[in-house]
Amino acid sequence: MLEALRNRARMLGDLLRPAAKKSRTLVELRRRFSGRRRRVRLAEGRAGGVNPANVVWIFGSGRSGSTWLRRMMGEMPKHKVWEEPMVGALFGDFYSRAPKENLRSADYVMGDPIRKGWTHSVRNFVLDGAGYSNPKLKPDEYLVVKEPNGSVGAPILMEALPESRMVVLIRDPRDVVASMLDAAGEGGWHRERFGRGAVGRRALADRKPEAFVRLRTRTYMQGVGAALRAFEAHTGKKTLVRYEDLVADTPATMRRVYSDLGIPAGGADLDRVVAKHAWENVPKEEKGAGKFYRKGTPGGWREDLTPDQAALVGEMAAPVIERFYAEGKSTGS
Secondary structure, three states: OHHHHHHHHHHHHHHHHHHHHHHHHHHHHHHHHHHHHHHHHHHHHHHOOOOHHHEEEEEOOOOOOHHHHHHHHHOOOOEEEEEOOOHHHHHHHHHHOOOHHHHOOOOOOOOHHHHHHHHHHHHHHHHHHHHHHOOOOOOOOEEEEEOHHHHHHHHHHHHHOOOOEEEEEEOOHHHHHHHHHHHHOOOOHHHHHHOOOOOOOOOHHHHOHHHHHHHHHHHHHHHHHHHHHHHHHOOOOEEEEEHHHHHHOHHHHHHHHHHHHOOOOOHHHHHHHHHHOOHHHOOHHHEOOOOOEOOOOOOOHHHHOOHHHHHHHHHHOHHHHHHHOOOOOOOOO
């Protein structure tokens, strides 16, 4: 009888085995399909409606007029804005501060031997962020990325996104430093916004102005220097603009910017945004010493900096001053 039960169990197992095998196959197929569907979702999320060729980066330095330029561009038809994601600082600072022996190692996460791999990862990271930050962006719309304070990473970003377009906005470093001295001193907008933790301690711009000037000039040269290197290497659409030219003839400079970038721009639209964001339309209470909108006039450094401070900036930023601010220089020609 025991043998008979064993035979019946064996027969039942033979009958159920194909069904069990089929069930495992179905489970495996479902798992694979689920994984594929997840990868598709991730890919779609990565693109997020962001066409890399329609990403327009604004590099340069803080206090260079990038907010003004971004506001004008951001109000053009089919334009959206990604406001200072600081992704350039994230990767640029990490890479630029790495010891050389680390950069030579394939074990280092951003080592040069594995550059192809991490550059691809940077590309995905940026497009992921852009997509999630701008989920309603359409493939035919332009995404203007204001990134002056992340310009140290411009070479990496443009290498990772060679289809993207770029604007390098240059302002006289002496005016930039003068503007920051005013902003970071007691009562200045930058001190009020970002210096709240320094309770009971005078601002560095007031305590040690020469040290502050040296620090800000070094920061300027790191960012602008990296932006210019990226500009020279970039083979896609790009334009180089001086803040002084943008102030002197805003309509003509904006037309050149859009022509260089290869982006269609109607004259009526350009005239509209230029007029709306003209200096005279900034409310009086928002302009002046210590305010975000301070002067809007190039060359104010002659009154704002001491001779020693001006000489210090002139020495540290000599490559930029000699290239862009020698007598009669202009990038608009």
